[in-house]
Amino acid sequence: ETGVTQSPTHLIKTRGQQVTLRCSSQSGHNTVSWYQQALGQGPQFIFQYYREEENGRGNFPPRFSGLQFPNYSSELNVNALELDDSALYLCASSLGGGKNTGELFFGEGSRLTVL
Amino acid sequence: RKEVEQDPGPFNVPEGATVAFNCTYSNSASQSFFWYRQDCRKEPKLLMSVYSSGNEDGRFTAQLNRASQYISLLIRDSKLSDSATYLCVVTISGSARQLTFGSGTQLTVLP
Numbered sequence: 001e002t003g004v005t006q007s008p009t010h011l012i013k014t015r016g017q018q019v020t021l022r023c024s025s026q027s028g029h030n031t032v033s034w035y036q037q038a039l040g041q042g043p044q045f046i047f048q049y050y051r052e053e054e055n056g057r058g059n060f061p062p063r064f065s066g067l068q069f070p071n072y073s074s075e076l077n078v079n080a081l082e083l084d085d086s087a088l089y090l091c092a093s094s095l096g097g098g099k100n101t102g103e104l105f106f107g108e109g110s111r112l113t114v115l
Numbered sequence: 116r117k118e119v120e121q122d123p124g125p126f127n128v129p130e131g132a133t134v135a136f137n138c139t140y141s142n143s144a145s146q147s148f149f150w151y152r153q154d155c156r157k158e159p160k161l162l163m164s165v166y167s168s169g170n171e172d173g174r175f176t177a178q179l180n181r182a183s184q185y186i187s188l189l190i191r192d193s194k195l196s197d198s199a200t201y202l203c204v205v206t207i208s209g210s211a212r213q214l215t216f217g218s219g220t221q222l223t224v225l226p
Contacts, residue, residue: 002158033213042119042202042216043159056213090158103149104214106158 002026004093004107012113013081021076021110023091031055032074033104034066035090043090049074078112086114116141118215121203125221132193136220138186138203145215148179150188151202153219159202162188193224 003026013019025032031050035043045058049068063079072093078085088111092104121138128134140148148165163170165177165186176189186203203217 002160035214035216040218042218043214045213045215048213058213103161106160108158 002093002105002107004091004105006089006091006107006110008110009108010111010113012115014115015081015083017081017114018077018079019081019112021078021089021091021112023074023076023093023107025072025074025091025093026105029093029095029105030072031094032068032072033092033094034074034076035092035106036060037088037090037109038084039087046076081114083114086112088112117218118142119203119205119217121201121217122220124219125223127223127225128193129225130193130195132224133189133191134193134222135190136188136201136203136222138188138217140184140186140203140205140215142205142207142215143184144207145184145205147206148177148186149204149206149214150175150177150186151204151216153200153202155199159216162201190222193222195224195226198222198224 005024007022033048034046037043047057048055052068065077068074088109090109092106150162151159152162153159165179169178174191178187200219200221202219204214
């Protein structure tokens with residue numbers, strides 16, 4: 001396994017609600033990225049955190065926000081949920097700095113359903 | 116136009132067959148290229164990087180054509196365990212490990 005753990009694994013929310021997803025990165029990894037994977041699509045980059053600072057953001061609205069903690073774990077928060085937010089949310093950890101090997105270690109994801 | 120486009124699939128092939136996946140990318144600033152594999156309802160995992168000179172890892176061969184902005188993956192002697200979705204991935208220089216994924220091509224290897 002990758003050593004990246006996410007919680008919860010599944011959850012159901014209604015439109016307009018808020019959700020917080022959590023991720024513990026692999027030991028020694030200081031960079032966490034979040035991706036959204038809709039059904040039948042590839043993962044889409046939401047944002048990345050490196051040493052507690054946002055370090056890159058994809059094409060997602062401000063209601064998608066995040067945090068990284070001193071132990072490098074991370075949260076993804078989504079406010080004012082919309083039906084299209086229904087997806088698998090993947091957290092990935094890596095070691096920042098140095099050569100970009102392109103290898104991210106993904107957790108198994110949090111599957112969000114918005115009704 | 117999507118930044119990374121892949122064969123729509125799905126591909127259903129018999130065991131032992133050779134199968135090829137194609138991928139094109141739109142951003143000429145793309146620097147690094149990869150194939151990831153995603154099993155049903157699981158997380159994506161790195162299969163292999165793709166180098167300009169082409170590279171091989173056992174039954175898997177990856178090719179890159181920067182002029183045509185084209186990437187390929189060839190799987191020889193398919194095994195049942197190769198059944199998965201194959202995701203073409205690119206990164207852009209300075210993107211701090213922001214991976215851009217294609218939609219994936221589903222492969223089913225049949226007994």
